[in-house]
Amino acid sequence: MEGEKNSLNIILDSIADGVFTVDKEWRITSFNRSAERITGFSRSEAIGQYCYEIFRTNVCLEQCALRETMETKQNIINKELNILDKYNQEIPVSISTAVLRDKRGKIIGGVETFRDLSLIKELDKEIHEKYSFQDIISKHPSIISIFRILPDIARSEATVLIQGKSGTGKELFAQAIHNLSPRRERPLVKVNCGALPETLLESELFGYRKGAFTDAKRDKPGRFQLAEGGTIFLDEIGDIPPGIQAKLLRVLEGKEFEPLGGTTTLKADVRIVTATNKDLSKLVKQNQFRDDLFYRLNVVKVELPSLSKRRTDIPLLIEHFIVKFNKKMGKEIKGVSEEVMNILMNYAYPGNIRELENIIEHAFILCKGTHILKGHLPRYLHELETAGPEKKSIQKLEEEHIIHTLHTCGGNLAKAAEELGIHRTTLWRKLKRIGVS
Amino acid sequence: MKIAIPINGGRIAPRLPLAKEVIIVEVQGKREVEREKVDISLLHSLEIPDFLASQGVTKVIAGGVTWHLQEMLRIHNINVIWGIMGAVDEVLDFYLKKGLQDGMGPCPPMRRRRRFRGIHGY
Numbered sequence A: 001m002e003g004e005k006n007s008l009n010i011i012l013d014s015i016a017d018g019v020f021t022v023d024k025e026w027r028i029t030s031f032n033r034s035a036e037r038i039t040g041f042s043r044s045e046a047i048g049q050y051c052y053e054i055f056r057t058n059v060c061l062e063q064c065a066l067r068e069t070m071e072t073k074q075n076i077i078n079k080e081l082n083i084l085d086k087y088n089q090e091i092p093v094s095i096s097t098a099v100l101r102d103k104r105g106k107i108i109g110g111v112e113t114f115r116d117l118s119l120i121k122e123l124d125k126e127i128h129e130k131y132s133f134q135d136i137i138s139k140h141p142s143i144i145s146i147f148r149i150l151p152d153i154a155r156s157e158a159t160v161l162i163q164g165k166s167g168t169g170k171e172l173f174a175q176a177i178h179n180l181s182p183r184r185e186r187p188l189v190k191v192n193c194g195a196l197p198e199t200l201l202e203s204e205l206f207g208y209r210k211g212a213f214t215d216a217k218r219d220k221p222g223r224f225q226l227a228e229g230g231t232i233f234l235d236e237i238g239d240i241p242p243g244i245q246a247k248l249l250r251v252l253e254g255k256e257f258e259p260l261g262g263t264t265t266l267k268a269d270v271r272i273v274t275a276t277n278k279d280l281s282k283l284v285k286q287n288q289f290r291d292d293l294f295y296r297l298n299v300v301k302v303e304l305p306s307l308s309k310r311r312t313d314i315p316l317l318i319e320h321f322i323v324k325f326n327k328k329m330g331k332e333i334k335g336v337s338e339e340v341m342n343i344l345m346n347y348a349y350p351g352n353i354r355e356l357e358n359i360i361e362h363a364f365i366l367c368k369g370t371h372i373l374k375g376h377l378p379r380y381l382h383e384l385e386t387a388g389p390e391k392k393s394i395q396k397l398e399e400e401h402i403i404h405t406l407h408t409c410g411g412n413l414a415k416a417a418e419e420l421g422i423h424r425t426t427l428w429r430k431l432k433r434i435g436v437s
Numbered sequence B: 001m002k003i004a005i006p007i008n009g010g011r012i013a014p015r016l017p018l019a020k021e022v023i024i025v026e027v028q029g030k031r032e033v034e035r036e037k038v039d040i041s042l043l044h045s046l047e048i049p050d051f052l053a054s055q056g057v058t059k060v061i062a063g064g065v066t067w068h069l070q071e072m073l074r075i076h077n078i079n080v081i082w083g084i085m086g087a088v089d090e091v092l093d094f095y096l097k098k099g100l101q102d103g104m105g106p107c108p109p110m111r112r113r114r115r116f117r118g119i120h121g122y
């Protein structure tokens, strides 16, 4: 018997995974060498202690896997959670559990194995970092392929047309192209062509000479001059009026232009990057955009898909914005609840990534805890039906929160709804679901 | 001085943010003068430091506390002794008589007769 126990210990100690057993009182009865290594507790420190006081996982007591196994007699395999080691560092682990029986089959306790995932998580992080390029986050194949060619695009002098709906990151890509180009030390000058009336836009772009019109008291350089040696980013290029289209074509063909009221032509050593949220080829067909200019601009085209077409990026972007706003606002928000993730994964995003960014920013202002909850989202998202079952724990938390709030508001629905930051009908619906009347 | 101890039944809770209750003990010199049990189950972990500070707590005696939360507590001028295990009364007793150190683990027995604490002894 003693010998048997010894050889079992030798086997357990040679396993790379941590292994421990508990009795029915949750006191640790064995603790192998890997368990010592991963947790930092020695065998003598651990044996006899309650397992939850040694492991201190994020699910101890409430959702303990070992307890579930002991109650249901079902093994649990590869559940991910994190423990605190002796020095209070969080360590991600994957655990598996089984019941422990004596020779007659009577349950005498449980056994749990746990694998240190720190290394794998580190690797994950590295892979994740590959999803980011010049502050642009994506793992969508179409964007990844743009990442691949972006350095080449940047190095060339070719005119770039970036097409994408509002908020898809056009300006971000324009900036990245400039940053990666040999012109990076020179200015990147941005012009929103949709924002100015024709005459103003013309003088903005090309500048004017003193006396070109009554208010022109002295020479004023245009944006092309300011961008000398660098890059000019012409945003909303689809909005430029025909007169300026002709002038722009000249710049593209001859690399020169004339300021308003001037007689001399100026050389323009400027790289042109343009963007539009319209379909330029359609505008050409409708005779609203010159086809010769279109071909000049359309040398290299970068198409940015709408966020609704790359939903797998949503969790990455959420994480990215959380990090960004934590830094900006000095907060320590860790993530979003599953319910919120559900809502955000299913929303249509007419405003694309900018809209997602605004949603997270809005939530940041309201969120006082570690996780962004539904109540922190802008109201227009509250009414969205979420697909798929919500995780019970979060649902339960929400229920508790609602009942608690209702209680503190003396049962006043309107007040409670306001306190919770949800619409009264939503609250009413939730209460019906919970079964409170 | 007010000391907060996150609890699970009669013992120190394994991990602070997961504790449903804390006891807040007022201590004068080496004597406990008052204690109160407070429900913290509805607080987010990041709300805990603020809440404890609002109760006048300046020290926490706990089991597991992530570094992150320790930092938050420190910002609220709350000193943390972490890595303590054991029955609340014994730990408190030990703390008042001999002091506790971070990562000490199971609180050693004091080898003395237990004082009767009345029916609310946790």
Ligand SMILES: Nc1ncnc2c1ncn2[C@@H]1O[C@H](COP(=O)(O)OP(=O)(O)OP(=O)(O)O)[C@@H](O)[C@H]1O
Pocket (backbone or CB within 6 Å): A135, A136, A137, A138, A164, A165, A166, A167, A168, A169, A170, A171, A172, A173, A277, A317, A320, A353, A354, A357
């Ligand atoms: N892939 C991305 N990763 C990280 N942030 C992004 C990404 N795409 C866009 N953003 C952010 O979203 C916001 C909107 O992006 P940007 O201004 O580049 O869009 P746009 O296409 O120029 O929009 P508009 O057409 O309205 O001018 C910015 O704050 C930007 O930093």
Ligand SMILES: [Mg+2]
Pocket (backbone or CB within 6 Å): A170, A171, A235
């Ligand atoms: Mg833009």
